[in-house]
Amino acid sequence: MDEESAEVAKQTEPVDAQDASVDPVKVPEQIINDLKPPLDFVPPKLKRKRKIVKRKLGVSSKTEKTLVRTTRKIQMKRKPALGPVDQIRLDAKYPLIPDFDVGSPLSIDTPDSCAASLVSTDSDFPDSVIGLSDDDSSYDDAEQGNEDSQSSISGYTSMSSVSVTQSRDNLSSSLSEENGQIRQIKPGEEDTRPRRAVVRVSRFSNLPPFIYFPPAEERGADLPQDLAKNMKWKLSTITPLVVREALKSTGFRLIKSKSESKDWMGMWGKHMKSIEFSSLKATQKINHFPGTFQIGRKDRLWRNIRKLEVKFGVNEFGFLPQTYVLPYDLKSLRKAWKKTSSDVPWIIKPPASARGQGIKVIHRWDQLSSARPLVVQEYKNNPYLISGTKFDIRMYVLITSFDPLKIYLYEDGLVRFASMKYSSEMTSLGDNFIHLTNYSINKHCDQYIHNEDAGACKGSKWTLKSLWNYLRNEGADVDELLMRIRDLVIKTVVSGEGVVNRLCNENLKSTYQCYELLGFDILLDTELRPWLLEVNISPSLHSSSSLDVTVKGPLIREVFNLARFHFPSKFNEEKQKEMSKILGIEQEIGSFCMDGRLYSRVLSMGEKEKIEDILLSAESGLRQEWLGSILEDLKPCDIRQLVHYEDEQTQLVNFRKIFPTPESHRYLKYMEYPRYFNLLLDAWENKYSTNRRQGLKLLDSFCCKGIHLEVPQIMSNGATATLEPHSTTSLPVRFIRPLSRSSSTIPASSVSARCSRAFHLFRSRLSFSAFRRHSPAGDISRGRRFYSSY
Template sequence: MKLDIIDFNTYREPDCSSGSESDAVEDDTLDEDAESVSSSDPVSSTDESSKYSGGISSTGGAQSGSEGATWPVRSSLFPYVPPYVKFRPHDLETAYKLPCGRKFFKWKLSTITPIIVRKTLSNSGFALVRKSNQWLGTWGKHMKSPMFKTLKETQKLNHFPGTFQLGRKDRFGFLPHTYVLPQELKLLKQNWDFSGPNGGKDMWIIKPPASARGVGIKVINKWCHLPKKTSLVCQKYINNPYLINGSKFDLRLYVLVTSFHPLRIYLYPDGLARFASSKYSDDVKDLKDRTLTKLLEYMHDEGVDTKTLWKHLQQLVIKTIISSEALITPLCEENMNSYYNCYELFGIDVLLDEHLKPWLLEVNISPSLHSASPLDAHVKGPLVQTLFDIAQFHFPSRLSQNVKNAPECFDNRIYTRTLTKKERIKHANFVQFEDRNDYVYDILKDLTGDDIRHLLRAEDEYVVKGKFERIFPTAHTHKYLDFMEPRYYNRLFDAWESKYASRREDGIALLQTHCAQKVHLKVGQLNSLNKSCQSMNLGQIPTSMQPSINGQTRPLEEIMQDTSISSKMSVICEEINV
């Protein structure tokens, strides 16, 4: 079997963001009646894409004079939980025609909103606007952590506070030997091999710590060619890569995080394999030969244990996320008013060496979703549609206030961060245990309204995950918790997955019983004590890593000088054996 390969330089799409927290969502002048950027034709009231076994339905709600209009509804698995917006594929020629038009379905465009995202949104009934204060979602650049507090409770952004840390390449234990310059120049010199000709034997890649699109990247092997006073990351070049047809390649993995506390990670198996040689072809019949799925099929036919390889890729993704979890979670707790506000897609680039060990090349916090080729559309179109379904957009509250027969709308009680006194006590009790056996059997015995809200949101995500695989939490990922700060919700989900992963219907039935009694709608009152408990048991991190007065955290290269964090990352990356 011969695998067609792509010209890396021709194919590779630039990523949208370098990972700098200084990038911010554009702040347009607010205009409630801004014109839609694009429009689409109406569709019939019958929606074939709604025929999904996991509780999907398309309910009518047409008003007088709106024949053929439907609400894009996806029902929750649970009673007294409002439905979600059902998203449609990007490549349909027609779009939803909403009974009320698009004025309540606004998506705020940014300078980097990809076309494939726009098409998906337009087909799903959204008006794409540049000026509005009533938008439901936006796909933009990362912004400073305190700015997340300005999000309304019904608005979603495609980033979490602090995730620019993941977009930096300063150090991971599963990266090739990496040094932050100029701080670690002396250490680099001690490990530089001067024995080769011209004062250098090994090849090194130098690049800015938050670069993108290949900007500023060079390969050197001479000490004299190394800038000594510039902020750079110097990374050892992997000179023994795994080759296919004599060509070097890397993998683009798409990773979706829907929550950091509790941590939930999804991995999309249909990523991209990007080769360094051969001509790129746009022939549609060859498209699947260039997806990660097709690459693994080819490698399996060549005798590679692809099941083990995929497991190693999953482990690398989990380690990558949890290596920065201790930095990101406190920023989320401090700056997110609602659990509803955030989700994030990451692009993780991986290189396989000749022993099929995966090496992390970089993490992109705004991976390119541009569809410049049929291959892009083939992979990224379904990815975007499923991503939005998993992100779970609700109908805005103002819809029910202005439109008759509208679907049930957003209920802020489902996403509240406030706790009752009973819930605060339970959190404190179960976080203090050091042995897993002390909590894993008992934490589910008396589920609180807060517990149920978290669990039902996760189950509603899971049922529409499509090709995405949820790789954390699972029944087997509890081993990672030993290398993370003890957090209540991670322990709750550890127990839940251990008990119900193999019989999920029983777990769903239990939650449905509680929801029928409206237990999940019993919420605590926000007060100063409750506010302090929202950040309770997050785990202590050094004061030097807390946000400064202006709300910005220290650059990661400075944080890496903190031996406790550097040591923790090393432990995560090197000692986990799963």
Template sequence: MTKTVLNKKESLTHPGIRRSLFPNVPPYIKFSNGVSKPLPRNIRKLLRWKDSRITPLIVRNLVKNTGFLIKDECLCWSGTWANQIKCVQYKTLHDHQKFNHFPGTFQIGRKDYLWRNIQAMKAKFGERKFDIMPTTYILPQDRKTLRNIWEKTKPEDQYWIIKPPAAYRGDGIKICHKYKQIPKNTPIIVQKYIQNPYLINGNKFDLRLYVLVTSVNPLRIYLCENGLARFASVKYSIDPKTLNDRFMHLTNYSVNKFNAKYVTNSDAQACVGHKWTLKTLWKFLEKEHGINVKKVRESLIDLVIKTMISVEDSLNKSVCTALRSRYNGYEMFGFDVLLDNNLKPWLLEVNVSPSLQSSSLLDKAVKEPLVYDTLNIVGFHIPASKRLSEEELALELGEVLNPVCFDNRIYTVMLTKQEKYKHLNFINKASRNEYLEKILNDLTPDDIRHLIVYEDELTQLGTYEKIFPTAETHKYLKYFEKNRYHNQLLDAWETKYYNCREKGIELLKNLCQQKIHLRVARKNENANLLAF
């Protein structure tokens, strides 16, 4: 895992804008989580945020403080935070519009699809390599298999959890230990119940991890250093008589808040009540239980990376089909993970739209920095104006700056014939050593574009840490369905510059000064979506 911090002096006059590290790359809007000097009026006129009924108050306040005008009905919007849409609707996005989802994320957000993807990885690479999710059966199609397994299982191990495949917040979940308790002719998943959860003060708990994916190809994953530990509000027991007690066996806040014994915790630093911050949990486990927290966190990172790789191929196909610009999409996932009494993490589910509602000061302490850093990492540009020139907008900001507005060339998915040839050449390399050195020789405009967006992301990590790619994550490349050129590119870049980033950045600056990154494929080159 790697966290990169670059102390870059901001040379722009206005605090609401931050420069790219690189010349001839437009600046980014700097989201404000407090009171700051407002952006000039002519800039604010260009910033439109499309509201949604599910837009969290934290997001709404942040974009409003930054200078966006929030509108319910708006065609010329730059950003939105909404529910997932159909793949065909992604094709209607303009190049300068940024949506908070990728197409095809049902592959990870639905429990049945998630299990099928992980099961496929188990079949290909072995049970031990992808033993990250409890054994699951999808009914009705797996009913016969489940019945056979049930009959071979000892009675004391016959504990299963029943879940609707697409529900959330604990809806429809129940524990059973008799086969007759499983509903018939109902689409459900039946999952092996983890009978030996790690307990704190006798209570079961799970972890909510926040994971940001800014690109599918190349795969770029960031894990928030903070999150939530959510406790069941009744002390744990595996006695069959307790299986109907949802306050004992489920850790969802949306379930436990209705228990009269539920204790609210408003202090982000306190180990009290039934919800803690992840940072507080780590300190508690290290100090009070003598746990090697670093090792636990490494196992969580491994789980997150393997989960994303298990759905990478299907996600990539959806992105290639639906998105016409690399600027359009990003995704923040909520991973729910349970630790057993051996501190092995088990993936319970992945939320495509994790709740950002803040019912307490503790929630705000976690979620406000989370949203602030998320929007700054993904990077929003000022949209172009039909009324004012770039020079006029630059003067509005207090200095002559060029460029000022979004440039779709930086996020194009089109490749020149030469770039396609280079991609195919390195994709067909049999070993890592064959591309590690040579792929960085003679960087193409497409190479440079990917690397400058990547390096600009790394200046805004805040509460996030980069977990993929790093100089160590090349060990995961063997699990990808296909060799991806851009994964190879970033692997080679990390290997060469992970401990001397300034040297790599200086190389890119020189290339951007020559505007090589702005050389894009011509239409008559028959460019296609191979860049994805």
């Protein structure tokens, strides 16, 4: 049967399985007779409906059944007896179809039969999937209530079949960078790079060590065998080569097999639905937070920034060009269109795509399409030009936490030029090589000039540092420009932090599990004013030149070091001590493996009361009300957050912290609610930014006593106070204990303050009438208890 199947593959033409109108393949009658197993049972009523649909589409039932049976037979019963040529032909004619929808994000619990075909080796994927481009993986997001939108990889067609032996050989090989190019070191070939320890000890006592990711010119030293076999990283369809190289150099095993698919430490993949984050283990870390599509989708980014613009003014949040989201803003767009002349250009974009797909510059109303959602944006026709050419800036932003908010801006980045000279004439609007700067578009232009020199100001792509040098030579105030860009980045992240925090609290088990690398695309106008074009939640790390490697190689290693990975919790205390001795860790580290208490979300009653009191003080809006008192009595949860914060600062090389800083407190008013840990870091920066040594000494004294590891246990009767998964330190009412029926034991002032806080939140979140229904005259405590349980 295999020979006949191969013969069928030779005689038939490829069929697009997505297009039902394509003429089905003609299969010899003998093959049809051999493929007689019936299709899966379908109810008669549904069968009739299918027949009607097929009749309308012009697809006969017989030919459709023949095609289904043939492809199923070939897919399910491929045998190694086929020769390599026949196997390739079968792959081309009948590509393996994953069990899940290609348009949906890769689930953590993806069936391993699919994962094996999706995450084998670099050669398994076309360039558009593995490296993408200097733009980003495409997102075809479909909103489903409050769920995260689904993502799809543009250009994905099929995966070529690779033998298990070949995949294993490729995965077992290492990678290195030479002369700015990433090259693969084949099995048996010697890696001459110097060794570097991959263990980094915390600056505080009684904290487990971190995994250190060495620079590209070095490789990690060998680890004990028991430890090395548990260093597992889950591959995905978009894990770029530069990430794989950093992982292999550190000693990670890139896994995809069924037995290991759920036992991994980290993954670099697509954004998932929020609910899928709840399937992560507390010890697993991925490169996304739930809900960051709030700033990654063009339509939601505009909605969030627009809210703050209305509240705080255009001077504060007017850095995004005027935008209309169709079809919702169709009337508003029509009014604005009538006020402008016909020679005013507009730019239209799909709300959730990248790499320049679907972007057009128009100036006539009939050029708008009402068939699908669109983002219509004011086109900035006064861009800053270099050599008469338009360009934009790609800046990389790392967020290690949303509560407290910690933002880092990478000092280097990419400057991407259009291929042809800029023109403001209406007749040039249809030429994407003039008006669009996306690399995936301009690389196809004959006038695109490749640049391999990271320090040169030439070609169609520069490094960001080269641009700053160029602007300084032109007399521009680069420091002022950088300050505006930092302001733009912080306000953009703040615009979506409320939703992200709610989804994090609902779906994450610990504070260890997430970090996020964002790509900000910024345009400069003739006055060197930065304009935000979009935010990419999956910026491409594809390195097609030495210039790319110069920027993205150090970037990904510093991202991993700032994200702070721990060794897996797989060993008993005796084994951990043995490994510490082998690796030469002499400092008192407590546990060698990850200690879950460091990232616990459980709060004691004393911690809850302090959070409640500080946030009540913050209601006044006066910073001095809580600035001094919040650091007076540091609780275990405070020490843990401060220790994490200070440990991150030791890994800053090319990243610069832009939030929190001693001056960043002015951004707190833009947040949806005051968040306790944001106030804590603000007070810490205010007090110890000029005397960091004193603050570090104070924290280490607490860590020596083990206070940071004091986490209350959850009792079976529920008596111990816990932070529920859906609660957050920004809403102190959730931490207020319900009043007992005999309220005489509680001071009247405390009751008054807490009831006032509950009433304020009820008025802003529910309604005054709802509060009154549950708070009849003379029984305020009843309404208070109701709201505490809400």
